[in-house]
Amino acid sequence: MSNVERVCKFLDEAQTYYLATVEGDQPRVRPFGTALVFEDKLYIQTGKVKDVSKQLAANPKAEICAFTGGKWVRIAGELINDDRREPKAAMLDKMPSLKAMYSADDDNTQVLYFRNAKATFSSFTEAPETISL
Numbered sequence: 001m002s003n004v005e006r007v008c009k010f011l012d013e014a015q016t017y018y019l020a021t022v023e024g025d026q027p028r029v030r031p032f033g034t035a036l037v038f039e040d041k042l043y044i045q046t047g048k049v050k051d052v053s054k055q056l057a058a059n060p061k062a063e064i065c066a067f068t069g070g071k072w073v074r075i076a077g078e079l080i081n082d083d084r085r086e087p088k089a090a091m092l093d094k095m096p097s098l099k100a101m102y103s104a105d106d107d108n109t110q111v112l113y114f115r116n117a118k119a120t121f122s123s124f125t126e127a128p129e130t131i132s133l
């Protein structure tokens, strides 16, 4: 399993992760659940109308935290917009419940992938492990 696949599997198992962005000097954080490996990159999904999308457009730096099975992961990097139809369609196929609100061809659906990212797995019992995405 590649590093990206391993991190995505962890997010899938956790089901919910928390995505932090930056707005000026104010951190912003919210629950997210979308995760997909596409072309060896880790993608997430949102709506362009959301504040989170506007924050990432102004400053792509982001961090995710998820916890499951006694371990947590933090993924720190930049989230980069990808306006191609293919990753949007792949995301909606993996997470069909999104199709109630989004389609690959609407003006709102947005997918973003992590660039220059590092993922650190931690637990109370083992030394942290950092891998590059």
Ligand SMILES: Cc1cc2nc3c(=O)[nH]c(=O)nc-3n(C[C@H](O)[C@H](O)[C@H](O)COP(=O)(O)O)c2cc1C
Pocket (backbone or CB within 6 Å): 016, 028, 030, 031, 032, 033, 034, 045, 046, 047, 050, 051, 052, 053
């Ligand atoms: C469990 C859970 C998972 C969620 N997953 C997503 C997601 O993957 N993408 C998304 O855009 N919003 C998701 N949401 C909704 C966002 O948390 C919500 O729209 C939030 O207000 C967006 O942040 P913002 O207000 O700073 O734009 C999820 C909410 C919950 C409770």
